[in-house]
Amino acid sequence: MSLYARMGYCMLTVTLCMAGFIRAAAQCSGSPIFLETFGGSASSPEVGPPLPSSVTSYQYVSQGEIRDGQYSIKKTTGPMFNWFANGKDHTGNGYMMIVNASYDPGKFYERKIDGLCAGSTFYFSAWIANLLPKNQYGRTPLDPAVRFLIRSAATGDTLAQYATGTIPRYDVFTWTQYGMPFTLPAGETSLILTIFNDNPGGMGNDLALDDIAFTICGPPIQTFITGTYQDNGRYACVHDAVALHADPQNGYYHRPQYQWQFSRDQQQWNDIPGATDTVLAISDVQPADSGWYRLLIAEQGNIGSPNCRVASSPLALFVEHPDPTTLIQTNSPLCEHQTLSLSSTQSALTYTWLLPDGSIRTDSSLLFTDARPTLSGHYTLKVVTRGGCRVQADTLVEVQPNELHVNLGKDTLLCNQDSLLLNAANPGAVYRWNTGATDSAIWVKTAGTYQVSVAQGACEVSDSIHIEHLTQPAVDLVSDTTACLGDTFSLNAYSPLATTYRWQDGSDSIRRTISESGVYIVSLSNVCGTTRDTVNVQFISCAPELLVPNAFTPNGDGVNDRFRPRQTFALRSFSMTIFDRWGNAIFHTHDPLAGWDGTLNGHPAPMGTYVWYIVYQKQNGKTYQAKGTVLLIR
Structure with missing residues (x-):
């Protein structure tokens, strides 16, 4: 059982018939002073506890069938009898009282209710459902009929009573609310509620009862x-x-x-x-x-x-309480050709604008596109607000002539170390460059987009220019060089900045493959200038013969005093090592002209046979190896 009170004032319209006159459209609080829900919640078990013995004389049943004169406190109607309509308590989460009426008509619920408001009018209500489904029986069982009686707890006098008559059946389990108004006597705060079953038990007369409430009522x-x-x-x-x-x-x-x-x-x-x-x-x-x-x-x-x-x-x-000082809102001052707007900050019933030319407007706001300086002057607004306040305000509007001019010129290309003066000068103006500068003119020499805003009073103009930067191309063919006869040599003059190429023989190719000795000259050009480079390429014999003597006489007579090879071709690199008969390296050189003078650690080497090993690379990049012996004779 739950007993509680709440604050709130939702409207419940009832008709009160008391003391011989009708009170229509009574105002009843939506929050009950007393509410019997029989307890329970969504998390409660299926069966609830019995009611106090002072509330009902019926026998409590927790499981199985409910016989005549018995009741149960449950969340759903089943399983009790298989002919009961399936249903839940009125709110869908808690318990309800399920009643199988006794064979003899009489009361099955009675409760004293305290804490009510003396001398006040109440509305009593309860929700009842017939447990018998419609059109499901061969024999016609009895339907429940309930009577409510409210008596004074002090005197026992009847304050109100209401009979439901036969409670109808439905195809599905259906709750119906029944109720009545009554007035508690002055000085009394308690009453007794009794609920009777007016039909005999036996076949049928089964019902569910829930949410018994008393709600305070008052006059409309x-x-x-x-x-x-x-x-x-x-x-x-x-x-x-x-x-x-x-x-x-x-x-x-x-x-x-x-x-x-x-x-x-x-x-x-x-x-x-x-x-x-x-x-x-x-x-x-x-x-x-x-x-x-x-x-x-x-x-x-x-x-x-x-x-x-x-x-x-x-x-x-x-x-x-409108404020005249803030009544008019405007975007003045502004520059000519912009849109002029004036509006009222106060919601009003009527608006009356008086313009500088003497004309009158009655709109809440004014809008002038492509405003001209002739719109300048005093504007007066009179309003009558929804509350009847009469307010007047005046404002001065200025539409400024636009005398500014700025032209940074066409997009431009700067070459090499060139620079450009960008000039946005206007007398008395303020300047804002996207570079952060605030002068009327700036020098630029790097690529980019330059933008300036020029402001004077309410007017502002802007312009921008895009600058490209380019240098003349650079070229480096190679240093003067030699190549082997019969080979070819490639010259590459490519530069990402060049737009044209011109060789001394009129060729306009970027790369050239040559096979003849000579001086080669190339010129590279773009809009910023021409660059020239020259290379001397000589083709020489690169015969593969390497002439190595098989003996030498280091005796100081100036003939065959050194052991050295002879070649008829150009070398890129050279390496020669001399070994004694035990495999020890006793001489090494990278100079093909130096040769071995036949000494060992500064002393004449013994006569005999020595091994030589030579590695060399030709101008064509190919590497060769050679080895042999040489006889040292003294």
């Missing part, structure tokens, strides 16, 4: 505001006198008590000190008074209890 309240501009009921001007009215229907309370509340967000409400009548007068309304107002009504002594009072619908009041 008409609300309105007077003193707003043209009685629009919402907007007022600062210093106006306004009044908020609430007209509750009489007859709901013996001694009604009132309290006005204020909120800026309709979430947090605060009592207004001293505002305890049905009319709230504000003689000098201010912007701080903007917000929402509502009237609370309760029986005398209950106004401080959130669960014992009802509230009117909120009344909105917005107090306007």
